[in-house]
Amino acid sequence: MERNTRQRAAIRSAIERAGRPLLPAEVLQAAQVDVPGLSLATVYRGLKSLVEEGAIAPVSLPSEVTRYEVAGHHHHHHFQCLSCDRVYDVHACPGDLGRLAPPGFQVESHDLTLYGRCGPCGEVGASKSRAS
Amino acid sequence: MERNTRQRAAIRSAIERAGRPLLPAEVLQAAQVDVPGLSLATVYRGLKSLVEEGAIAPVSLPSEVTRYEVAGHHHHHHFQCLSCDRVYDVHACPGDLGRLAPPGFQVESHDLTLYGRCGPCGEVGASKSRAS
DNA sequence: GTAGCTGCAAATTCTTTGCAGTTGT
DNA sequence: ACAACTGCAAAGAATTTGCAGCTAC
Numbered sequence: 001m002e003r004n005t006r007q008r009a010a011i012r013s014a015i016e017r018a019g020r021p022l023l024p025a026e027v028l029q030a031a032q033v034d035v036p037g038l039s040l041a042t043v044y045r046g047l048k049s050l051v052e053e054g055a056i057a058p059v060s061l062p063s064e065v066t067r068y069e070v071a072g073h074h075h076h077h078h079f080q081c082l083s084c085d086r087v088y089d090v091h092a093c094p095g096d097l098g099r100l101a102p103p104g105f106q107v108e109s110h111d112l113t114l115y116g117r118c119g120p121c122g123e124v125g126a127s128k129s130r131a132s
Numbered sequence: 133m134e135r136n137t138r139q140r141a142a143i144r145s146a147i148e149r150a151g152r153p154l155l156p157a158e159v160l161q162a163a164q165v166d167v168p169g170l171s172l173a174t175v176y177r178g179l180k181s182l183v184e185e186g187a188i189a190p191v192s193l194p195s196e197v198t199r200y201e202v203a204g205h206h207h208h209h210h211f212q213c214l215s216c217d218r219v220y221d222v223h224a225c226p227g228d229l230g231r232l233a234p235p236g237f238q239v240e241s242h243d244l245t246l247y248g249r250c251g252p253c254g255e256v257g258a259s260k261s262r263a264s
Numbered sequence: 265g266t267a268g269c270t271g272c273a274a275a276t277t278c279t280t281t282g283c284a285g286t287t288g289t
Numbered sequence: 290a291c292a293a294c295t296g297c298a299a300a301g302a303a304t305t306t307g308c309a310g311c312t313a314c
Contacts, residue, residue: 003268003313024304039271044304046269062192062243065303079233082240092232097246100224101211104251108214111194113243114229119236135288135293156279171296176279178294197278 002049010034011046012055021059021067021078021087059087061113077111081118090114134181142166143178144187153191153199153210153219191219193245209243213250222246 002008014030015022022030028043047068050056057071061080067087077090090112098107134140146162147154154162160175179200182188189203193212199219209222222244230239 001268005269005313007270037271040303041272041305042270048305060194062194063198066195077232079237079239088234088237090232090234094226094229094232097226097244100209100222100226101246101248102220102222102251104254105211105220105246106249106254107211107246108248110247111243111245112229114233114237114239115241115243116233116237116239119234122236122238133293137288137294139295169296172278173280173297174295180280 002053006035007031007038007042008046008050010038011043012050015050015056015068016070018069020089021069023065023067027068061087077113079114079116079118081121082115083117083121086118088118134185138167139163139170139174140178140182142170143175144182147182147188147200148202150201152221153201155197155199159200193219209245211246211248211250213253214247215249215253218250220250 010031010033011027013034014027018026018030024040024043024047027047028038028040031043032038047056051058051068054071056068057073059067059069059078061067061078064080064087069089073089073091075093077093079088079090080086081088094112097110101107142163142165143159145166146159150158150162156172156175156179159179160170160172163175164170179188183190183200186203188200189205191199191201191210193199193210196212196219201221205221205223207225209225211220211222212218213220225244229242233239
């Protein structure tokens, strides 16, 4: 079974504090506040085991490296800001998409990603400035 | 400007014949029928320049390597078979998704991916057999 | 005390690039 | 002719893994 190490706690805590899906590199940076010597390999191993125990969930978007967020949200989708690249949860769903598939195709699930300008970026009118 | 080489013609032709989005490795395999010595590096270079001249379009799905299909289709989405991993076009769209975003978020575009069992796989009941 | 964890470095996978030789136009 | 293209091998970027030492239980 899993042990309760400082590293694992720091990884989990970093994701919980963020409130939005984080990249492995962002998790590393945030978790190094608690555990300065933390390595990226440990972050990857921690992320994998936290996903397996159901504490966090992977968020995979087209052309993007997999991010991670706290698990337990119900079915939801994501919004990616075209300006800062940050990803946000969208707790809404068009629903009933099975009818869109070609005849003979059986739909079991779906992923939806919205793209545009997020609240913070819309306010300041920043153009393609990376997230902090 | 671009030159008309056997390699480029073979790459383009492989994608046109497929009728569905192909992985770079699938393009290589299909194009090697025309040009046996074709290298993967040339496939990548050819794909990039064909995208730039608008002949083909990249298809990027969550957790998947970018595939390529012929350009010119109007707005559409994709279906990925959970059994054979192949990707198909879906010429339908739920439309009007801007209302799903949080207040203050501006939606400009969206990506939708359906998952399930494709026609061919549904018929034979194959379980997780890779595409040919 | 010991099995599981950690950091480091090396290995993997996918994609890009440098280079010297080849080929359209 | 000459610039664009090609194959090969090496370089990159993201992720995984082998290993020897560390640590929670």
